[in-house]
Amino acid sequence: MTAYDWLQKALTTVHKANWYRSVKLMDGPGPTVVLNGREVLNFASNDYLGLASDPLLAEAAIAAIHTYGTGSTGSRLLSGHRLIHEQLERAIATWKQAEAAIVYSSGYLANIGTITALVNKRDLILADTYNHASLKNGARLSGATIHEFSHANVVDLQTLLETHRSHYRRCLLVTDSVFSMDGDLCPLPELIALAEQYDCMLLIDEAHGTGVLGATGAGCVEHFGCREAELIQMGTLSKALGSLGGYVAGSASLIDYLRNRSTSWIYTTGLSPADTAAALAAVEVIREGDELRSQLWQRVTQLKQALTIQLATEDEHQTMQLLPSESPILCVQMPTPAAVLTASQQLLDQGIFAPAIRPPTVPTSRIRISVMATHQPEQIDHLSKALGKIAQRS
Numbered sequence: 001m002t003a004y005d006w007l008q009k010a011l012t013t014v015h016k017a018n019w020y021r022s023v024k025l026m027d028g029p030g031p032t033v034v035l036n037g038r039e040v041l042n043f044a045s046n047d048y049l050g051l052a053s054d055p056l057l058a059e060a061a062i063a064a065i066h067t068y069g070t071g072s073t074g075s076r077l078l079s080g081h082r083l084i085h086e087q088l089e090r091a092i093a094t095w096k097q098a099e100a101a102i103v104y105s106s107g108y109l110a111n112i113g114t115i116t117a118l119v120n121k122r123d124l125i126l127a128d129t130y131n132h133a134s135l136k137n138g139a140r141l142s143g144a145t146i147h148e149f150s151h152a153n154v155v156d157l158q159t160l161l162e163t164h165r166s167h168y169r170r171c172l173l174v175t176d177s178v179f180s181m182d183g184d185l186c187p188l189p190e191l192i193a194l195a196e197q198y199d200c201m202l203l204i205d206e207a208h209g210t211g212v213l214g215a216t217g218a219g220c221v222e223h224f225g226c227r228e229a230e231l232i233q234m235g236t237l238s239k240a241l242g243s244l245g246g247y248v249a250g251s252a253s254l255i256d257y258l259r260n261r262s263t264s265w266i267y268t269t270g271l272s273p274a275d276t277a278a279a280l281a282a283v284e285v286i287r288e289g290d291e292l293r294s295q296l297w298q299r300v301t302q303l304k305q306a307l308t309i310q311l312a313t314e315d316e317h318q319t320m321q322l323l324p325s326e327s328p329i330l331c332v333q334m335p336t337p338a339a340v341l342t343a344s345q346q347l348l349d350q351g352i353f354a355p356a357i358r359p360p361t362v363p364t365s366r367i368r369i370s371v372m373a374t375h376q377p378e379q380i381d382h383l384s385k386a387l388g389k390i391a392q393r394s
């Protein structure tokens with residue numbers, strides 16, 4: 001017997017519950033990848049604009065390595081702050097129409113570090129129940145009292161505010177902008193109105209909105225025309241921006257405060273020069289033209305229309321349902337975890353990788369599809385026909 005024997009037992013329990021997960025080896029970020037030795041269409045990437053394999057980003061990263069080295073070699077406050085960090089933070093702030101921005105080593109760390117810096121045990125957090133794990137864990141770590149409102153439900157949120165708000169010092173409303181496992185958007189204008197009415201801060205996580213939504217790709221805040229509101233706009237450099245890292249944009253005092261109080265920024269090494277430069281190049285590419293973004297939305301529209309037709313004609317028993325989405329994340333809901341696992345395998349047999357997402361990650365089982373600007377129209381067509389065939393058999 002050793003002190004570590006419990007690990008194997010715990011893993012056995014995970015296996016028995018059918019919750020065991022393991023990594024899959026893929027050869028790259030593109031719309032087609034080699035998975036288990038076989039080329040498949042990749043409908044599981046967060047690289048919405050295909051920038052992770054863009055030569056411009058690669059060149060910027062290589063140039064930054066030559067100028068600044070491979071590592072930042074210290075925390076930002078001690079010795080790891082470079083000009084390129086400043087340039088990226090300025091570019092993000094301008095893009096987001098915020099006074100200032102701060103970059104973290106990941107989106108996860110940005111959420112943890114921001115929430116724990118802003119609220120503590122005298123405060124209240126009201127959060128959408130579908131929020132990303134990093135928001136949930138940040139909330140728990142902060143020590144604040146947490147109440148979740150039902151998904152995108154502002155009536156429920158208002159009831160919670162009426163009941164609880166007056167008993168706490170500060171209140172932080174927290175929401176994803178694009179919900180990552182559904183593809184729908186948060187009701188931002190209503191959330192802003194409630195935040196103002198009840199004297200709350202509002203943190204919006206634009207992980208899946210940045211680069212994708214809004215006239216200049218600045219995200220859900222721009223999409224809804226809410227750029228005047230004082231917000232805490234968080235996002236990641238790791239999805240549409242094709243790099244690695246996270247950011248927070250907001251008022252100059254917010255960012256200054258985070259630099260002084262956010263421990264997941266203070267006590268960690270500055271973002272690597274290569275990641276910083278790639279993200280900066282991505283922001284420039286996105287701000288300079290909307291070609292990639294409009295191509296992305298063309299593909300999304302194509303898939304939505306094709307799927308609607310396929311499911312209407314092939315799915316006699318209406319067992320498969322396209323969930324409401326206003327983003328490149330499209331989900332086809334199915335009745336059981338077993339059905340969705342079978343469907344995902346049938347897709348794979350036809351050379352398509354689109355993962356099955358099951359409870360407890362989500363309340364209902366679904367195939368989750370994420371569209372990229374670099375998918376070809378024929379590839380979108382292949383996916384919708386393959387799903388139609390699955391619907392026919394179910």
Ligand SMILES: *Cc1c(COP(=O)(O)O)cnc(C)c1O
Nearest residue numbers: 106107108132180207236238245
């Ligand atoms: C991916 C994601 C994050 C975490 O970002 P990373 O940069 O990958 O750590 C945070 N929030 C949401 C909603 C996400 O989808």
